[in-house]
Amino acid sequence: MVTEIKSNFYKLNDDKRELIINAAIKEFVQNGFDKASTNEIVKEAQISKGSLFNYFKSKKDLYVYVFEYSVQIIEQLYEQIDLTETDLFKRLEHIGIQKMYIQKKYPHVFDFLAQSVQEDSAEVKEIINSKVDAIYARGTKIIYQDIDYSKFREDLDIEKAIEILNWTMFGFGEKATRQINTFEDMAEFGEQYLKEWEIYAEILKYSFYKNEFRVN
């Protein structure tokens, strides 16, 4: 086995484990592997230095664990995709909501995986590159599988349209993330989120879809 985690980390209760994971992710995404400080991580996670190195035998081990944990989260996101939904907007809408829920629990997972690709520390690079590429390839394959492209206007450059859609979702997602913590009720936020997104979606559908498919 490549990564060996001492069993005592699993014995921790969920809250504390997530606190540590999030503290580590935050520090790694902010500073990269080399410059990430274990001192900062333990401070943020409110545990002692000794404990961290009891749970993980080295900084590298911690990184690898947190990385693989993040990968798992994405994988689970993929599993949830409903392949019977053939409308691109509806499918992406659903994924977007799931992402929001994940970001509520793990605020920097997506940033972490995005940043991990350009991690230049030789110590962790190989572990990353082999996985991340595969993950993203699988992701885009699943996400766009069985989509009904016949709804799109004939003279539309669909690839570019999808790029626009992605950039818009990303921008909107960022904006929403900034507001996420002003809501105490996550269900209420989800509702608000969906309602606002629909307006953006409608604008794009107007251009992407044939007339008869514009309104859902």
Add this chain to the structure above:
Amino acid sequence: MVTEIKSNFYKLNDDKRELIINAAIKEFVQNGFDKASTNEIVKEAQISKGSLFNYFKSKKDLYVYVFEYSVQIIEQLYEQIDLTETDLFKRLEHIGIQKMYIQKKYPHVFDFLAQSVQEDSAEVKEIINSKVDAIYARGTKIIYQDIDYSKFREDLDIEKAIEILNWTMFGFGEKATRQINTFEDMAEFGEQYLKEWEIYAEILKYSFYKNEFRVN
């Protein structure tokens, strides 16, 4: 005067000065003020430590100089905006090209100013916050001044449409920046850039504009 730069930095030839400025910007944007290493900067700029501290009396001085230099570049970008062009797409297109030219010369200025806002080092924070907000406020004011909004569809949420446009431009700009150095001829790149952007613009115009204004 708040920032006093020893005159010998001005005496340097343009190439070297830009090399130093870019090296500093790169390091600051990658690591923030506190963690930015002057050792890394001198290595990247191919000058000695002594020289750097001959040109600037401290790391803070260097930061402030580079920051104000970046602000100037943005200001100049604003000056160039042609206010007689009332078509939003045409105006943004023009700004986009200018930005590309700037990014060729100073690859990280925009990232630097974007990152500077969330700089948490108390030492430089106050210098930043007072300026950046003003800059962006002035920017959006100029950019959207005298735009002919009558071209837009009546039932369109113009504010949201402009957000989509911005996110799309940002996404496309990033994509283009990644390709910018594969072109040796900047003029050729500009042409290619414009041609590709037009396709994206056309997709959005289809949704934003009334029928009669779609094709330029």
Add this chain to the structure above:
DNA sequence: AATAATTTGACCAAGGTGGTCATCGGTGCT
């Protein structure tokens, strides 16, 4: 009360930090 399991933080050697300054090398003048 006794034992086992966890957590703690002072401590370490190693390495990096911003900044200094005696020395160097080149250029131009006499």
Add this chain to the structure above:
DNA sequence: AGCACCGATGACCACCTTGGTCAAATTATT
């Protein structure tokens, strides 16, 4: 050639942070 000038250099400094350790303290279990 000899001299004076000046920008460039990098070894050097005191200080700080680093990843990781471990004896001692605390808590949990018997």
